[in-house]
Amino acid sequence: MTAEQLWAEFCSKKNVDINTPYEAWGFGGSGDEVTDRLANLVKEGRKFGTASCYELYELEDELDELPKAGDYSVILDGNDEAVCVIRDYDVYVRPFKKVSPFHAYAEGEGDRSLKYWRDVHKEFFEEEIEETDLSFNEDLKVVCEKFSLEYVPGQDVEQELLYVEPSMEYADEIAAYKKEMLEAGSSFDGCFSMKRHNSVKDYVDDCINWSDPSREADERGAWGNVILVIRKSDSKMVGCMQVHNVLTDRMQKYTGHVGYSVRPSERRKGYATKMLAKACDFLTSFGFEEIGVSCLPENEASRKTILANGGEYIETVYFEDDKVDLERYKIRLK
Structure with missing residues (x-):
C-alpha cells in the first residue's frame, strides 16, 4: 500500500479531512532491516518516540519544518510500503546530554535504557552529520518527539492515554x-x-x-x-x-x-x-x-x-x- 492510499483509508475511517498535511517517511537510515524493525515496534505500541538532529534543520535552513504537536506522519517500511499513521503529541528540543530516561524508554529500542539510547544515537547522529561541518558533542541539540499510534490497517487501535x-x-x-x-x-x-x-x-x-x-x-x-x-x-x-x-x-x-x-x-x-x-x-x-x-x-x-x-x-x-x-x-x- 502506498502512503497516499493508506492516508486516504485512514481519513475515511477516522473522519479526518483528507487535505490535512502529513509526511511519509521511514525510521532508521541504516538499511531496510532497521527501518522494518522500528516500524514494527511502532505497530506493537512499544515505540512511541523518535529523535532527530536540530542542527541539521538549522544548517539546511529548514527550521520551519521542525515537527510540532499535532503533526501526522505515515510510516513506511524498508520497501517504502505504508504501514501505519502516527501523530505527534509532545515535541521539544534539548541537548543530547539532557535527554531524559523517559524519552529513551519511549523510543522503544533495545532494553529501552538511557545508556542504550545514548550509544545508538551517538553513532546515528555522527553518521548523519558526517558530511557537514558539524561535529558530535554532548551539547548537540536533539529534537525529541513522542507520538500516538493512530491507525494500522486491519487492526483495532485505541489509545486512551498519552x-x-x-x-x-x-x-x-x-x-x-x-x-x-x-x-x-x-x-x-x-x-x-x-x-x-x-x-x-x-x-x-x-x-x-x-x-x-x-x-x-x-x-x-x-x-x-x-x-x-x-x-x-x-x-x-x-x-x-x-x-x-x-x-x-x-x-x-x-x-x-x-x-x-x-x-x-x-x-x-x-x-x-x-x-x-x-x-x-x-x-x-x-x-x-x-x-x-x-x-x-x-x-x-x-x-x-x-x-x-x-x-x-x-x-x-x-x-x-x-x-x-x-x-x-x-x-x-x-
Missing part, C-alpha cells in the same frame, strides 16, 4: 489539575513540587531539571521523571506520576519508586491501574527486577491499584516525616 513530559504546552492543564486537587483537599502524591510552586513555568522547569541525567545530585539526592497523563480524546490531564530511578534512603524505606494521583473528577475510571502499569514498564528500562510502592492504610483505591499490578504486601511502617502509617508493597517486574 504519557507526556511536563512542558508549557500543557500549562493550562497543569494549572487546572492543581486547582481541582486543592479544591478537593487531595494530597499531591506523584505530582513532585506542583503544590508549592505558584508558577507553572517554575514547576515545569523543576520537573525538567529533576529528570536531567547530566546534573549533579542536589539536596534531594535523587533523579526521577514526572509524567503527565493526558486523555487523548479531549487532551485533559487526568493523572500525574512521579517515577524514581534513583532512591534516597527515605524512599527506599518508606515511599518507594512510584507516586501517582488521579484528578478528583476522573477517579474510579481505572486510570490509576493503567498509570501504575506504565510506570512499572518504564522502570524495567533501569534493570529493576522488583520495585517498591506504598499507600496509606485507609486508601482502599490505591491498595486495589497496587494489588491489580501484582503488589505483594511487605509491612506497615510509621513515616515520621508525615506522621502517618504506610503500607509497603513490592511489585515483581516482568
Whole structure:
C-alpha cells in the first residue's frame, strides 16, 4: 500500500479531512532491516518516540519544518510500503546530554535504557552529520518527539492515554489539575513540587531539571521523571506520576519508586491501574527486577491499584516525616 492510499483509508475511517498535511517517511537510515524493525515496534505500541538532529534543520535552513504537536506522519517500511499513521503529541528540543530516561524508554529500542539510547544515537547522529561541518558533542541539540499510534490497517487501535513530559504546552492543564486537587483537599502524591510552586513555568522547569541525567545530585539526592497523563480524546490531564530511578534512603524505606494521583473528577475510571502499569514498564528500562510502592492504610483505591499490578504486601511502617502509617508493597517486574 502506498502512503497516499493508506492516508486516504485512514481519513475515511477516522473522519479526518483528507487535505490535512502529513509526511511519509521511514525510521532508521541504516538499511531496510532497521527501518522494518522500528516500524514494527511502532505497530506493537512499544515505540512511541523518535529523535532527530536540530542542527541539521538549522544548517539546511529548514527550521520551519521542525515537527510540532499535532503533526501526522505515515510510516513506511524498508520497501517504502505504508504501514501505519502516527501523530505527534509532545515535541521539544534539548541537548543530547539532557535527554531524559523517559524519552529513551519511549523510543522503544533495545532494553529501552538511557545508556542504550545514548550509544545508538551517538553513532546515528555522527553518521548523519558526517558530511557537514558539524561535529558530535554532548551539547548537540536533539529534537525529541513522542507520538500516538493512530491507525494500522486491519487492526483495532485505541489509545486512551498519552504519557507526556511536563512542558508549557500543557500549562493550562497543569494549572487546572492543581486547582481541582486543592479544591478537593487531595494530597499531591506523584505530582513532585506542583503544590508549592505558584508558577507553572517554575514547576515545569523543576520537573525538567529533576529528570536531567547530566546534573549533579542536589539536596534531594535523587533523579526521577514526572509524567503527565493526558486523555487523548479531549487532551485533559487526568493523572500525574512521579517515577524514581534513583532512591534516597527515605524512599527506599518508606515511599518507594512510584507516586501517582488521579484528578478528583476522573477517579474510579481505572486510570490509576493503567498509570501504575506504565510506570512499572518504564522502570524495567533501569534493570529493576522488583520495585517498591506504598499507600496509606485507609486508601482502599490505591491498595486495589497496587494489588491489580501484582503488589505483594511487605509491612506497615510509621513515616515520621508525615506522621502517618504506610503500607509497603513490592511489585515483581516482568
